Amino acid sequence: MGIRLIGAGMYLPELVVDNEDFAKIVETSDEWITKRTGIKRRHISQGEYTWAMGLKAAKDAIKSAKITPLDLDMIIFTTVNADFAYPSMSNVIQGKLGASNAFGIDICCACAGFVYGLDMAQRYIDTDENIKTVLIVSSENMTKSVDYSNRSTCVLFGDGAGAVVAQRSNQKAYSYLGADGTRAELLYAHLYPSGNAFTTKEQAQENSKIFPNETGRYMYMNGKEVYKFAVNAMPLALEKACQKAGISPKDLDYIIPHQANIRIIETAMKKMGVDKSKVYVNIQETGNISSACIPVGLAQLFEQKKLSPGNRVGMVGFGAGLIYGAIVITV
Numbered sequence: 001m002g003i004r005l006i007g008a009g010m011y012l013p014e015l016v017v018d019n020e021d022f023a024k025i026v027e028t029s030d031e032w033i034t035k036r037t038g039i040k041r042r043h044i045s046q047g048e049y050t051w052a053m054g055l056k057a058a059k060d061a062i063k064s065a066k067i068t069p070l071d072l073d074m075i076i077f078t079t080v081n082a083d084f085a086y087p088s089m090s091n092v093i094q095g096k097l098g099a100s101n102a103f104g105i106d107i108c109c110a111c112a113g114f115v116y117g118l119d120m121a122q123r124y125i126d127t128d129e130n131i132k133t134v135l136i137v138s139s140e141n142m143t144k145s146v147d148y149s150n151r152s153t154c155v156l157f158g159d160g161a162g163a164v165v166a167q168r169s170n171q172k173a174y175s176y177l178g179a180d181g182t183r184a185e186l187l188y189a190h191l192y193p194s195g196n197a198f199t200t201k202e203q204a205q206e207n208s209k210i211f212p213n214e215t216g217r218y219m220y221m222n223g224k225e226v227y228k229f230a231v232n233a234m235p236l237a238l239e240k241a242c243q244k245a246g247i248s249p250k251d252l253d254y255i256i257p258h259q260a261n262i263r264i265i266e267t268a269m270k271k272m273g274v275d276k277s278k279v280y281v282n283i284q285e286t287g288n289i290s291s292a293c294i295p296v297g298l299a300q301l302f303e304q305k306k307l308s309p310g311n312r313v314g315m316v317g318f319g320a321g322l323i324y325g326a327i328v329i330t331v
């Protein structure tokens with residue numbers, strides 16, 4: 001048993017902020033950002049909720065799949081910027097869509113969230129005969145967790161959402177997922193202030209040994225180390241997923257990598273000997289929208305009618321955790 005994608009959708013906020021705009025708020029330049037990251041502009045939410053952006057992408061995906069919300073059996077929502085600690089974003093979406101036959105699960109797997117979500121969808125479809133149609137929604141409000149006085153991070157991120165409808169088919173998807181939690185301290189953001197009135201000195205010391213940078217709700221990132229991790233983790237994950245599918249990355253019709261830095265994408269693809277023309281890149285327009293990057297890319301490929309039945313698409317992500325994962329799917 002496997003899955004195929006029967007529809008994809010996206011939503012990008014109206015406000016577009018380009019590199020010159022950033023040069024007005026931090027010491028940076030269009031030249032630096034373009035050369036070091038490939039980013040030219042990004043969409044930024046003006047206070048929109050993460051679930052609300054996800055809902056727009058979900059409706060778009062359902063329309064593209066030509067189904068109704070009542071056809072959905074399960075909703076998976078991926079984000080690192082949930083609006084609430086509870087309820088889950090997937091439950092909010094279920095209610096707003098009127099998808100009363102579906103249950104929901106949220107997953108937080110950083111920028112690899114969509115790959116993990118698709119993998120999870122296939123596993124549920126595989127093991128439960130009542131689950132045939134799954135909506136995966138990835139929505140991110142990265143601008144809520146970046147500090148706009150820190151030029152090393154604020155220029156990198158944007159907001160937006162992507163969604164797909166996956167349905168049972170006889171085409172198996174092949175995935176490879178991995179993590180290195182010993183390097184969790186390289187990239188993190190607190191959900192709550194650490195500690196409370198009863199925290200002991202020892203507990204506080206223990207915590208700050210692992211996460212030494214108190215950045216409040218803002219992101220801490222050691223960009224150089226994450227970069228080094230990413231250029232190895234991306235080829236490793238995609239090659240392993242392809243191996244399971246009995247192919248090589250060069251045999252894929254399209255590759256949609258996580259869009260964090262054009263230099264990371266180019267280095268990783270070069271390591272696998274993959275032709276540039278097969279690699280989907282939209283980083284110049286969106287910046288890094290964490291787990292939404294890959295489904296937004298898929299929605300754009302659907303919209304441009306670039307995917308034909310039988311095409312094999314490889315998707316590969318990495319991010320905070322440190323986490324990585326790839327999936328190969330036949331559309």
Ligand code: ACO
Binds near residue numbers: 110151230318
């Ligand atoms: N404009 C101008 N100068 C800058 C900027 C900026 N926006 N940002 C940093 N600099 C400066 C630094 O201060 C430094 O100056 P110095 O040499 O005087 O100290 C110099 O540029 C070089 O800085 P580096 O950090 O060495 O630059 P690098 O080439 O490594 O690029 C970057 C930084 C873009 C962050 C890169 O390391 C990167 O892409 N890393 C991976 C990030 C990533 O993939 N994150 C995933 C997050 S997704 C998730 O899970 C949430």
